[in-house]
Amino acid sequence: MMVSEILDNEEGLEEKILAKTSLSKEQLAKEIEKKQEEYGGLLTRAGAAYSIAKDLGVELDIKEDVKLTPIGELDETLRTASISGEVKTVFPAREWAKNKKVGSLIVSDASGSVRVSFWNDDCKLLDEAREGSRLELRNLMVRKRNELELSYGRSSQIVFKSKPELNYIKLSALAEGQKNVNFFARVRRVFPKREFSTNNRKGQLASIIVSDGTDARLVLWDKQADWSEKLHAGDIIRAEGAYVKMNRGALELNLGWKGRIEVNPDGAPELPDVSTSERVKIKELQVGDKYKEIKAVIVQAYKPVPLEVCPKCGKRVSGKCPECGVESITTAILNCELDDGTGVIKGVFYRDIAEQLLGIKRDEPKSIENYDTNKILGEEKIFRGQVKENQRFGRKEFVVREIEDVNLDKELKG
16 A cells, blocks of 8 residues: 555554554544644644654555655645755754754755755754755655645655755865865864844854864854854864955955754764964964964054944945945944063954944044043953065054953952
């Protein structure tokens, strides 16, 4: 008997379950209702009963039914269908209710394309899917809501026919504008996630410093920011689907909803060990040094300069950003002289880092222009950043990416 034949005989299917289990008719009805709720109402009564039969190990004498339907010929009169095609888009799993998840694929063949949804535990099957994968999906449920879609259920099966070959690059080869960047790297430092808000959306982000011998910052957006609570210094990650943009004069990797991270994966290449930070003296700093840490005193602070930027892409704009359509905000650039007893270097503070040091809120131009920089003179802090050459003045500058108050107990422990 084929799966389609079983699903077309709802009454006979329920009778088989009752005959081969200790369930009463009322108990089975409740289990069917619970199963339908679990799949967001997408399961028919027969589909839910079939799923329960599989859960309970009820033998149904099923023969494999792999008759493929061209995607363009799918219609709502079908109860189930099997398709073959290429994955065009992967939508990772997300919560749609408490402890319930849904994810999906867009699958295409020569006749059209369709969304295939995966629910709860079945979402783990999406981990294997990549754009460009060729696969066969069997015994999917057919539903019509706003548009026709397919749903992967307990009687469904996924068979990968081929998967695209992924290319991994070295971080030294990063260039502005690159997309779909795949790489292996070791986590050097993890920063906590934080909320952000622009004119058109709110969300969360976090960042980590990664290294494969070359260091880079990886910014994690929205759900990807949750990785900041799971990753630790020294972990090896395989990241897929990142994109590269310039931020404050430095190349930066970004990972959005289409990206993936796998921690300590099999087959990772040998990567150099990393430390969470490297404390150096100012006299030891060299142009090109990245993610160095100094402990220094602010001995001179210059008047902060108001700066209008796009809050989304970070570019300097006045008014609405032509690329993002977001109104600019006012922030600051601040220059200070930093002294650790071995030397003095100019520290450059951009945007949120300048705001943090000054203790001011974004988009407050008056407070920036009138700020009394004498307030921060003599303060000793830990500064982390990179060394660049100011070609105009022929000097080294320390571009600060992170500020931390000095913890005396921590310092005494070494």
